[in-house]
Amino acid sequence: MSVKILIPTPLRQYTEKKEVVEIEGKTAGEVLNNLSSKYSNLKKHLYNDDGSIRSYINIYVNEEDIRYLQKEKTSIKDSDIISIIPSIAGGVNVQEHELETKTKIDEIDLTNEEILRYSRHLIIPEVGMIGQKKLKAARVLMIGAGGLGSPVGLYLAAAGVGHLGIIDFDIVDQTNLQRQILHTTKDVGRSKLDSARETISEINPNVKIETYETRLTSENALEIFSKYDLIVDGADNFPTRYLVNDACVLLGKPYVYGSIFRFDGQVTVFQPKDGPCYRCLYPAPPPPGLVPSCAEGGVLGILPGIIGSLQALEAIKLIIGQGVPLIGRLLLFDALKLKFRELKLHKNPGCPVCGEHPTIHELIDYEAFCGITPDAQGLNGRQDQITVEELKSKLDKGEDIFILDVREPHEYEICNLGGYLIPLNDLPERINELDTSREIVAHCKVGGRSAHAAAFLKKAGFKKVKNLIGGIDAWAAKIDRTMPRY
Numbered sequence: 001m002s003v004k005i006l007i008p009t010p011l012r013q014y015t016e017k018k019e020v021v022e023i024e025g026k027t028a029g030e031v032l033n034n035l036s037s038k039y040s041n042l043k044k045h046l047y048n049d050d051g052s053i054r055s056y057i058n059i060y061v062n063e064e065d066i067r068y069l070q071k072e073k074t075s076i077k078d079s080d081i082i083s084i085i086p087s088i089a090g091g092v093n094v095q096e097h098e099l100e101t102k103t104k105i106d107e108i109d110l111t112n113e114e115i116l117r118y119s120r121h122l123i124i125p126e127v128g129m130i131g132q133k134k135l136k137a138a139r140v141l142m143i144g145a146g147g148l149g150s151p152v153g154l155y156l157a158a159a160g161v162g163h164l165g166i167i168d169f170d171i172v173d174q175t176n177l178q179r180q181i182l183h184t185t186k187d188v189g190r191s192k193l194d195s196a197r198e199t200i201s202e203i204n205p206n207v208k209i210e211t212y213e214t215r216l217t218s219e220n221a222l223e224i225f226s227k228y229d230l231i232v233d234g235a236d237n238f239p240t241r242y243l244v245n246d247a248c249v250l251l252g253k254p255y256v257y258g259s260i261f262r263f264d265g266q267v268t269v270f271q272p273k274d275g276p277c278y279r280c281l282y283p284a285p286p287p288p289g290l291v292p293s294c295a296e297g298g299v300l301g302i303l304p305g306i307i308g309s310l311q312a313l314e315a316i317k318l319i320i321g322q323g324v325p326l327i328g329r330l331l332l333f334d335a336l337k338l339k340f341r342e343l344k345l346h347k348n349p350g351c352p353v354c355g356e357h358p359t360i361h362e363l364i365d366y367e368a369f370c371g372i373t374p375d376a377q378g379l380n381g382r383q384d385q386i387t388v389e390e391l392k393s394k395l396d397k398g399e400d401i402f403i404l405d406v407r408e409p410h411e412y413e414i415c416n417l418g419g420y421l422i423p424l425n426d427l428p429e430r431i432n433e434l435d436t437s438r439e440i441v442a443h444c445k446v447g448g449r450s451a452h453a454a455a456f457l458k459k460a461g462f463k464k465v466k467n468l469i470g471g472i473d474a475w476a477a478k479i480d481r482t483m484p485r486y
């Protein structure tokens, strides 16, 4: 008997690019074992050394998580579909989840201008004057004014949310314009917050906008979050996701989660009071390098438009207290097939932050937790890294340096330093192509994957290996301005 296993995008590189694999087996455990015997490179991504399934991987049979069935003993029928859901990073009646707002609606009035502006809301019974006042009373914080933040900001402002907080510290660059529709070509070089404030005010001058031009950190998150009723997460990295989750759980605030990668999107609402949180779903982050960011992996421009719009929709439903929110349900979107699927999420009683006996009572160091600081990866700070200026001067002096490019072949085609190409994921099998006696500088696009590669090579006994800080992007920005950036 064989069943279909759906392989998620980040893991397809280990299944000969197949999205669906048919595998024999009577239980979930047997099927996964047979899958990893067939595709041996997949095994280390699915299992820990002790043979248990890794915590950033969830296995679903149809729409249910096997942790809430019979785990690996869950029996499998012919028609079942097994999904592997790595972190990319029950229907409940919404009335019970109505948002608590700091401002009460009896303190709110609508002007005649506002009544006219929101007339198409006011004539829907489910919104009406009360719903519109709830929107005006609401204080929503957006994490990021990028791809997801763009539709979130535009639609929440247009809908009449009274207060929008936006946290971001980036500058608009040319590569943002393909999807970040808060910003236009003339905004390149401006701060994203200035550009977002201008666009949102043009759509609806009634919205009060508060901006925070800073990186969200463990030091400032609780103070900023405490001023808002609802958080909408448009973060593009794992440390921020865990930080947003833990801060929301500690403060008891709901948040709308969205994530995107190439053609795949995920949306859900985490309601820490009685629903699951992000750590219930993914107790630990994936190892650095496994799941590339949008900067490294790419994203179809319209995808954040769709996922961010769904996030805005969930935010509005929570505020007006109508409909069935995505609490306890993870919505998966496949843009290429135009398919939505829905998986059940459960509150994990053993969750370290929202469970019965939590072990996390305050915010932690999330970069270290996600293993993305050079030290956490086994690199010894500055000593194991090199700047583009230092590399240039060594090359100019004619020093013998082996440049190892760990990007993908299609990135190499865009621009390269003439380095030797071994994509990060192929490095373990192709390590014998490298000479331990030579001085090696590993680089990727911005320095994340190559830090992982350099740490891996050091562990394998390479002594003279360094990571190029900022990657080829820094080279194009500082050394060779004729080189295309992407």
Ligand SMILES: [Zn+2]
Binding pocket: 276, 277, 278, 279, 280, 281, 348, 351, 352, 353, 354, 355
């Ligand atoms: Zn939890």
